Amino acid sequence: MSEHTLQNSSSEAVSQIVAPDAKVTLHFAIKLADGQVVDSNFEGSPATFIVGDGQLLEGFEKSLLGMQAGDEAVIDILPEHGFGMSNPNNMQRLPRSQFGDMTLEPGLVVSFADAANGELPGIVAGFDEKMVTVDFNHPLAGKNLKFEVKILSVE
Incomplete structure (x- = not known):
């Protein structure tokens, strides 16, 4: 029985990864390819969202899947996964x-x-x-972006 309990506690730790419907709290920055900051909350309060709730563009969300609290990354976001191509x-x-x-x-x-x-x-x-x-295109349409992220918590 104690082995089974150990497995449960380790699977709970594994479940704390970014997945659909997870509640994620993070600091982020969106930067242009040249490093110019478009948006950032590293200097302020972190953002919290539910994966799949539409607050974050799908391409940004997908780049977070599998990450967990404490992870930091800089992710390249192509226009088709960000704000789309200029139309x-x-x-x-x-x-x-x-x-x-x-x-x-x-x-x-x-x-x-x-x-x-x-x-x-x-x-x-x-x-x-x-x-x-x-x-009337989004100002970031057609742009390659860098998505800098630090995951604070995943529930």
Whole structure:
């Protein structure tokens, strides 16, 4: 019987790995390939999420599977596993008159209302006196990312 009890306690330790429906608390940083930090909570409170709840993109979640409390890693996330590839259909040409007397410059983020009256950010990609090209792709679409992570706990 005591052997069986030992096996149970060791299997409980094994079950504390990141798996579907596990509650994971971690510190993370998302960086561009050149090391520029896009988002990080290493200086603040850790994040907690349930694997599969949609809070974290699937590609990021999958990279954590099998890790356990105390593990640290830097994981390369390809665009197709991160924020997707840049979609040319998300580039829209709009009349310059729609922007009023706004001072435009490439890279400027402009907020638009979507069909449900929610906020839809777009980035000015280019413009002339008649038309403005706005990129509605996610700013990290098409980018190779580094996902730095330190797992604090897994339940």
